[in-house]
Amino acid sequence: MKPPTRESHVSPETRNAAGPVPRRAVTLAVLCAGMFLVLLDVTIVNVALPGIGRALGAGPAGLQGVVDGYAVAIAGLLLGGGALADRVGHRATTLLGLGLFGVASLACGAAPGAGALIAARAVQGAGAALFLPGSLALIAAMYPGRAEQARALGMWAGVSSTALPAGPLLGGALVDSAGWRWIFLLNAPIVAAAVAGVLVLVRDPGTRRGGAPLDRAGMMLAPLALGGLVWTVIAAGHGHARTATVAAVVAVAAGAAFAVAERRAAAPMLPGGLLRAPAFLGANGIALIMNLVTNGVLFVATLLLQQAGGRSAFTAGAMLLPMAVPLALLAPVGGRLTARFGPRLPLVAGTAIAAAGCLSLLRVGAASHATSYGALLPTLAAIGIGDGLIVTAVVAAAMRTAPPGRAGLAGGFNNTARQVGTALGVAVYGSVAGSALRPERFASGLHALAWVSVALWVAALALTWLVPAPSPRRRRDAATFRRRTEGTALSRLR
Template sequence: MASTQVASEKTVVASGARPGTTLAAVSVVQFMVSLDLTVVNVGLPRIASGLGFSEVGLTWVIHAYALTFGGLLLLGGKIADRYGHKRVMLLGLGLFGLASLVGGLAQAPGQLVAARAAQGVGAAAVAPAALALLASTFPGGKERVRAFGIWSAVNASGGAVGVLAGGLLTQYAGWQWVMYINLPMAALALALAWRGIAQDTPAAHRGRPDVLGAVLATAGAALLVFGVVRTDQHPWTSPTTVITLVVAVALLAGFIQVERTTKRDPLIRLGLFANRSVAGANVFMLLFGGAMASALYFVSLYLQRVLGGSPARSGAEFLPFMVGVVVGSTLAVKFGYKFAPRNMLITGGTLAALGYGWFGLMRADGSFLVDVLGPSILASVGIGLCLAPAVSIATGGVAPHEAGTASGMLNSTRQMGASLGLAALGTAAAARSGDSETPRALSDGYALGMTAGAAILVVGVLVALFVLPRPVRRDAGEEAAG
């Protein structure tokens, strides 16, 4: 009976689907979301001086987006499954574009942070819907490997264009254009999605969406990040920090309890975590997200505040890192036919950890060629090797009616990892630098952050080794067919 239901749901999703146009539309959406993340990072120093952000407050330009994005992704995935992936993706694109316009018009730190939070809400609707469409359109075989490889390459290329465009726009047009650039992207994505994706019929669901669970998850994560970020002012053992973290943990525990007992449609069916592939991929992505955020943040600041580069030059110097991710993603497609995704995660995670460790040697009197280029190439190729395999592992074997939930959960763990990792590593780097703004103090702080990122990636490799199930050996006939 269950298999019949799953099969019928799969037919509903696939009915009228046009794989080529669906892949194109999803790719444009992912390009826009990826570009938005990196284009803002390169503009951070000018944003800080233009709106008067403090050193710690500046991180909330990243946190506001990552927290609403990550915290609401599960709800976004569930709503997309319930009301239709195409419909939810179109609504999310509209909100994302509007928030980008408001962000570009911001005149105070709070206004920009609020706009970034609204962007995160839009992205939380767009990302799981798009990824669910991709997963259901390409359910298996070589076409799935190819589709997810293209998705990860577009993800990386969006980041590459973002760092270059962010530097040029910030220096020659003003930091506001790192927000305005999303407007034509959102318009193009809306047009492609409207014309290129067939309207899908939502799967039947019992109960209403679990809004309480979404509120508890987002509030708990936000409070957890807030408590960590403020340890530069309130030590870990201070009553303020302890109370903040205890309340955050209580909210997250309440979220888990709600998911176990709610009569509504829960954000997460906790039974999904009984699947080692789903659980392991999400833990890996949590760690991966924290490490990758540290590279985007610390290396961008090192290039401008320590080496003295302009935004345009720093964007160009960051380009090898993003191109390396594209190369790694391309290699993941090429070798994805021959090697299990688990093995790709182990290899890619190890390369990335080595690159981050090399970044940890950055010096105050360093140079781009010695301290940035080499580790950029090594770390970025490793990151690229991990993207598509992690998505494939997390969504493979999941029933079509839970595709949006699974993809939303994976994106959520990555964004939560990015926010929590940046909060912890950013606070540690600020503590190492102290109140000094000298190149020596700043580089010491950034180097500590990158070294900690390397340690996080090592833990991720261990998760891939010991949590993810070993691949089942297939015979020659199955290999040729799959």
């Protein structure tokens, strides 16, 4: 008798929506390309900031807005994007997000001034916030089986993770050869190809929720609360006390109003039961910490290599590859581990490795920046390895805890946690380390950040115990399924 694997319980409608394996593979590639582009724009702009400042006459505050306008828009709008995707359909919001991202990219490339560029970057972030949860939900619908879904998410994470090394390298090459505007203009043809691919390949999996009204109050208040929180940290880190106070008031007021609105909403954007689920909160807490430490370390490492070491943007980007390459290579491995053992094992291993590697920041000294890279290297490598093991597992754990029909919300919440972590990491780590042109203070700040990083990774390690381990029966069923399908075409898993 065939064991009751998750694959055997998939409904015929969902199997038919998934489509044949070749079609699914091409569709997955298209969605991965879109995700790569969205994440690429997080890192590619950093190397272009000096050229943008000279061309548009933007000062430090304006350049900060160019970077943070994108991250804050994504973080603030992802929850609404996830809820909207569940409501109107994941395919529709994926297309809308890609289109908005492409149009905003053209506006960025043609921006006449810093204000126009910051506004266009925020619209880019809004497009990304629509695309991310919808595309994740489409992948989950195409690969409904637990094991195959984990492998698909591993491929998605592996492809998207290559945006980390590609951003500084591609950005440096474009800025040096064609000018900073091309880091945005290059998005347009890629987005057009991705839109065409979704239109031709992706079927509507029929996951839209009907009946209850859309939670409009929640969709307006969540961006205000999250954006206010992020801007509070950013402003405080730059010593702008008045701006930080105003942003904090906005964050608190909007957060309180959001909580009241969610309790009264007929169909709340963020169901209370989801927030009371320990596994869901644990997975998203780990995601937030992962991005906070990773992007914080990446920020101060870039300062050390460029501002203090006098290296070019392209050279500094190449020196960051020990963090980026393991992440990209190990994300599919993390997916296979998650498929076989569940998410807890790769989460425990990844957080422990990253915590141990961050201790190497204590070896970075102020005497010689030429030798500081040797002390920085173990931290970069350990975080890359740890993140590679974590990234797929943490997405899979968050998606599995979502109730039926709320996959878009789960994907949006997970990406929100990661983007909030990114913004907070850059603000906090940059504030503690200060300017790399002051070697003694910078080295002292890195030593403090070493202990902060270790403490955060240990907290993430503790949160892994909220993520349920697979039962012995589930492990036996998964093993039986793998044996029965070994050497068989994956098309039989439609």
